[in-house]
Amino acid sequence: MGTRPWGGILLAGERGAKGKTHITVTPDPPPATVVGGAVTLTPQPPPQPSLVACTWYRAGEFEIFTHRPEGGATLSHGPGYTRRETGGPGCSLRLGGLRPSDSGPYTVLLGMPGNGHSISVHLAVLEPLDPPAVTFSSDTMLENKTLELTCEAPEGAETLRWLHSDSILVPGSRVRLSPRNRTLQLRQVSRGDAGDYQCEVQKGISHIRSRAVTITVIYGPEIVHIIPQGPLALPAGEKVNLTCMADSVPAPQFTWSHTSHMVPAQTSTSTGAVLSLVLMGMEQTGIYKCCATNPRTGFIATTSISITLGSGQGGPSLVAGVVAGVALAAVALGGTLAYVLFRHCRRKTPRDSKEPPQVYENLPSPACMGAVAQPGSSLDPTYQTLQLGAGDLYQELWT
Numbered sequence: 001m002g003t004r005p006w007g008g009i010l011l012a013g014e015r016g017a018k019g020k021t022h023i024t025v026t027p028d029p030p031p032a033t034v035v036g037g038a039v040t041l042t043p044q045p046p047p048q049p050s051l052v053a054c055t056w057y058r059a060g061e062f063e064i065f066t067h068r069p070e071g072g073a074t075l076s077h078g079p080g081y082t083r084r085e086t087g088g089p090g091c092s093l094r095l096g097g098l099r100p101s102d103s104g105p106y107t108v109l110l111g112m113p114g115n116g117h118s119i120s121v122h123l124a125v126l127e128p129l130d131p132p133a134v135t136f137s138s139d140t141m142l143e144n145k146t147l148e149l150t151c152e153a154p155e156g157a158e159t160l161r162w163l164h165s166d167s168i169l170v171p172g173s174r175v176r177l178s179p180r181n182r183t184l185q186l187r188q189v190s191r192g193d194a195g196d197y198q199c200e201v202q203k204g205i206s207h208i209r210s211r212a213v214t215i216t217v218i219y220g221p222e223i224v225h226i227i228p229q230g231p232l233a234l235p236a237g238e239k240v241n242l243t244c245m246a247d248s249v250p251a252p253q254f255t256w257s258h259t260s261h262m263v264p265a266q267t268s269t270s271t272g273a274v275l276s277l278v279l280m281g282m283e284q285t286g287i288y289k290c291c292a293t294n295p296r297t298g299f300i301a302t303t304s305i306s307i308t309l310g311s312g313q314g315g316p317s318l319v320a321g322v323v324a325g326v327a328l329a330a331v332a333l334g335g336t337l338a339y340v341l342f343r344h345c346r347r348k349t350p351r352d353s354k355e356p357p358q359v360y361e362n363l364p365s366p367a368c369m370g371a372v373a374q375p376g377s378s379l380d381p382t383y384q385t386l387q388l389g390a391g392d393l394y395q396e397l398w399t
Contacts, residue, residue, distance in 0.1 A: 023043055038098060041093045043092070047110055054110050065077050084096050100127055126204060134150070136148070139214065140296075141216070149197055174188055218249055232306070235309070246301060256273065273290070288307060289303070
């Protein structure tokens, strides 16, 4: 027969006239005498062999049975017998199928030649105590908010205490308890307050805990960092794995970018995002930025690392970059001379319109723009952030 958990047992005995004997109460199953279970009441120490008879009484007056060891160990029943009582060794009484009405005093009268006496014990049959339940509005909390839990206890039961991860919560500056301890209020929740919460109730001498509810505290991202630490100076052709990590609940989403261009990570998990690079030239050097985003709050934290080519390392790409730089410088010089000539000519020619044409300029991408790039994608945000510029360069151009 299934039973519910119990936290205690009531044992109360009265010594007999001699003050040396008592009655032991043995529940079956232990540890308490519960409805539906059984109990054995045994006089201690065991009666002497000279015992003539022993008689058990319910409520001090209703005879259950009389046991006579001699003459074939006869057993006679009295008005207190309910067919659930049996006699056992040592003049013990076993009572099965316990009911709430079985609670009360039980007395055994030990009859020995010239030395008869009685012993009494009070039996308490406990009714099952249903476990309480912890209720809440949400099992996820932002840091520095207030958590409130309520203990729904069975009728007649009182809330004993609240527990966090099996540790008893004591009222203080952040911990508040309502009258009778039914409601727990935890102010300025921190990440250390995450975990399991239970309430414990008591009815009579039995007590029982609720099932644990798990509270999650949302925070972060924090401590965003890249492994290995920078800055890095690497020779051409060398491979490097950059791992971006952050402390956050729930796990953050990671985004890599290089000179405002999204770079897909080769591996992205809840603990970090790995970007693998093989440096072949100057176009791959510069600042690589990692952005961690908390998907629940939208909070963002970033960090970056600088990567350069090592001394004397450049290869074909480096040479091409130098040539391209010289060419661009020449073009820029020619453009400057043309502009000076244009300004000189303008002073002698009237303008036909007072409205300057609109000019567009390409701005750098904002932090963590767009969705996280997936491996194999080819995001190119070169023209994703075009907007109206100041218009000072060509605003005087006319035809």
